[in-house]
Amino acid sequence: MGKAAKKVAKKATVKKSVAKPAARRPVKPSGRSKPAAVAVSGNKERFTLHGFALSGPTYTVALMLSLCRHPFSYIHVNLREGAHKQPDYLVKNRYGQVPCLRDGQIFLSQSAAILEYLAGKLGKFDGKTEFEQQRVREWMFWVWDKLAAPIYRLRQRARGLRQFGDEVKVMYDTEARGALAVLDHELAKSDWLTGRKPTIADIDAYGVIRYAAEAGMDISAYPRIAEWKKRFEALPGFATPEQLLPLESRLL
Ligand SMILES: N[C@@H](CCC(=O)N[C@@H](CS)C(=O)NCC(=O)O)C(=O)O
Numbered sequence: 001m002g003k004a005a006k007k008v009a010k011k012a013t014v015k016k017s018v019a020k021p022a023a024r025r026p027v028k029p030s031g032r033s034k035p036a037a038v039a040v041s042g043n044k045e046r047f048t049l050h051g052f053a054l055s056g057p058t059y060t061v062a063l064m065l066s067l068c069r070h071p072f073s074y075i076h077v078n079l080r081e082g083a084h085k086q087p088d089y090l091v092k093n094r095y096g097q098v099p100c101l102r103d104g105q106i107f108l109s110q111s112a113a114i115l116e117y118l119a120g121k122l123g124k125f126d127g128k129t130e131f132e133q134q135r136v137r138e139w140m141f142w143v144w145d146k147l148a149a150p151i152y153r154l155r156q157r158a159r160g161l162r163q164f165g166d167e168v169k170v171m172y173d174t175e176a177r178g179a180l181a182v183l184d185h186e187l188a189k190s191d192w193l194t195g196r197k198p199t200i201a202d203i204d205a206y207g208v209i210r211y212a213a214e215a216g217m218d219i220s221a222y223p224r225i226a227e228w229k230k231r232f233e234a235l236p237g238f239a240t241p242e243q244l245l246p247l248e249s250r251l252l
Pocket of ligand 1: 055057096098099110111
């Protein structure tokens with residue numbers, strides 16, 4: 001092999017061992033092949049989740065890893081002491097929020113984007129077709145826009161973490177009920193949000209519904225959501241926030 005050819009070969013080998021962010025999920029008209037990174041790495045312990053035990057978005061990411069049967073290290077970020085606004089954390093998550101997921105040399109932010117990344121990397125809980133992937137994505141944008149915003153804010157108020165008056169509370173109550181009605185209506189059509197199998201859209205939505213009672217929402221008033229919640233909790237690998245998120249760091 002000539003000098004130049006050797007250089008190219010060496011470059012290719014090094015590139016292969018580095019964990020890369022998932023390219024937007026490779027789409028095939030009927031199903032996707034397993035992402036290359038899984039085969040290359042094979043390292044089951046490579047993820048480290050930085051989060052806070054009471055954080056819904058942190059739970060969502062931990063839940064995805066648990067449902068994928070993928071062990072992870074956990075770093076407790078002490079939000080009460082402002083650890084998420086310190087320079088050493090801001091280099092990992094520019095928004096100064098939890099969660100943050102480390103995969104090898106890269107740090108990922110925004111729980112819904114992390115779910116998409118993991119679905120691509122681990123080849124699980126994704127839509128099976130291009131169309132289904134698009135539906136999954138629509139749900140995940142909707143969850144954060146319409147469902148998570150009022151429910152998380154009401155929960156924060158109930159826990160004394162956010163202050164706002166009764167008028168604003170009524171507004172969030174109304175928004176939350178509107179979003180729950182949409183969810184309930186859609187779940188009348190199929191067992192899971194996008195069809196016959198659970199996807200990251202269901203995981204994303206569950207991560208909010210889990211905390212609805214704390215926000216003062218009575219899920220039993222939404223029978224399809226209540227049934228879907230039960231189905232979700234029966235999935236292999238399901239675990240509660242208390243089981244997944246310790247109050248201190250836990251390294252593998
Ligand atoms: N959209 C973000 C929301 C993250 C978020 O709101 N995290 C909260 C804890 S649950 C946080 O870090 N709050 C502190 C802050 O925003 O300063 C995600 O899904 O990751």
